Amino acid sequence: MAAAAKASATSPILKLKLGGDSSDLARVEAVREAAPSARLLIDANESWSPEHYRQIVPALKELAVQLIEQPFPADSDEVLETLDHLVPVCADESCHTTSDLPRLMNRYEVLNVKLDKTGGLTEALRLCQSARNSGFQLLIGCMVCSSLGIAPARLLAGSADYVDLDGPVLLAGDRNYGLLYANGRIGMPSKELWG
Numbered sequence: 326m327a328a329a330a331k332a333s334a335t336s337p338i339l340k341l342k343l344g345g346d347s348s349d350l351a352r353v354e355a356v357r358e359a360a361p362s363a364r365l366l367i368d369a370n371e372s373w374s375p376e377h378y379r380q381i382v383p384a385l386k387e388l389a390v391q392l393i394e395q396p397f398p399a400d401s402d403e404v405l406e407t408l409d410h411l412v413p414v415c416a417d418e419s420c421h422t423t424s425d426l427p428r429l430m431n432r433y434e435v436l437n438v439k440l441d442k443t444g445g446l447t448e449a450l451r452l453c454q455s456a457r458n459s460g461f462q463l464l465i466g467c468m469v470c471s472s473l474g475i476a477p478a479r480l481l482a483g484s485a486d487y488v489d490l491d492g493p494v495l496l497a498g499d500r501n502y503g504l505l506y507a508n509g510r511i512g513m514p515s516k517e518l519w520g
């Protein structure tokens with residue numbers, strides 16, 4: 326992870342995937358050393374236990390980690406109501422549509438809005454507005470997808486606190502006329518992308 330971070334040290338934001346094991350903190354420390362000025366976000370992908378959370382979060386705060394995404398499984402995230410949030414916690418798998426908002430209120434500070442989860446742009450716009458009105462910050466995210474999936478999600482990015490729309494760069498090949506990614510920015514979609 327340190328080598329990958331060093332290769333991306335000029336990126337403004339690095340999002341680290343952690344698995345809830347005893348090496349999590351060492352991984353973050355290595356990345357922080359390799360990329361001292363990058364904003365660090367953590368995605369635990371539902372892998373942590375409450376004990377792991379209590380042990381690691383104070384050190385993550387000291388390392389200037391800005392966000393912890395979905396530390397616990399969506400069906401048992403109520404434990405977040407009993408834990409200190411030294412670093413803002415973001416709902417991913419726990420948040421799909423506006424109907425999820427009431428149960429997320431005392432658990433999360435940030436919501437990851439993905440078109441794949443909301444069912445489309447209309448509900449994503451509704452969720453973003455309702456979340457803002459309820460005091461949440463927003464991360465606009467995606468699944469692994471082509472530029473055609475990112476182009477409409479890009480419309481939400483301008484009002485977000487965090488943007489993680491890297492789906493096409495994870496593919497072996499994207500669609501023709503795909504979005505251009507350069508220097509941490511996503512280009513405008515071409516009319517040819519829409520077909």
